[in-house]
Amino acid sequence: MGARRESPRRLSGGEAERAAAKLLESGGHRILERNFNSPVGELDLITLDGDTLCFVEVKARFDSRYGGGAAAVDRRKRGRVVRAAEAFLCQPEHSGLRRKPCRFDVVTATWSEDEGDWTFTHYPDAFTVDDAGRRSWL
Numbered sequence: 001m002g003a004r005r006e007s008p009r010r011l012s013g014g015e016a017e018r019a020a021a022k023l024l025e026s027g028g029h030r031i032l033e034r035n036f037n038s039p040v041g042e043l044d045l046i047t048l049d050g051d052t053l054c055f056v057e058v059k060a061r062f063d064s065r066y067g068g069g070a071a072a073v074d075r076r077k078r079g080r081v082v083r084a085a086e087a088f089l090c091q092p093e094h095s096g097l098r099r100k101p102c103r104f105d106v107v108t109a110t111w112s113e114d115e116g117d118w119t120f121t122h123y124p125d126a127f128t129v130d131d132a133g134r135r136s137w138l
Contacts (some may be wrong), residue, residue, distance in 0.1 A: 104126055
């Protein structure tokens with residue numbers, strides 16, 4: 001009988017989001033908000049990359065087969081992210097951000113058997129409003 005392999009340590013959503021925030025900050029992003037909730041959806045991270053406002057979805061997966069975390073951001077999820085971004089920008093306290101260029105990023109955390117740890121990948125401009133099936137923006 002072979003030796004039993006230890007399963008990788010589970011990565012909570014909060015841990016993945018904190019690690020993603022560190023990754024983005026090291027790349028020059030400024031974190032504006034974490035876990036923005038609205039009736040239409042949640043935004044994991046909202047950042048500024050230079051003058052560009054970024055709405056970031058974070059996904060953790062143990063296996064990269066079937067597209068991994070990036071594939072989990074399907075059309076339905078993209079639509080919820082876009083609607084949540086609209087809700088964020090419609091709040092009076094965020095009116096100053098409405099004129100900034102915006103983009104939708106994805107950060108994935110994937111378990112790496114080779115490294116025995118999590119690997120994080122940032123996909124800037126991962127999808128557009130059109131990709132989310134939206135005909136209008138704000």
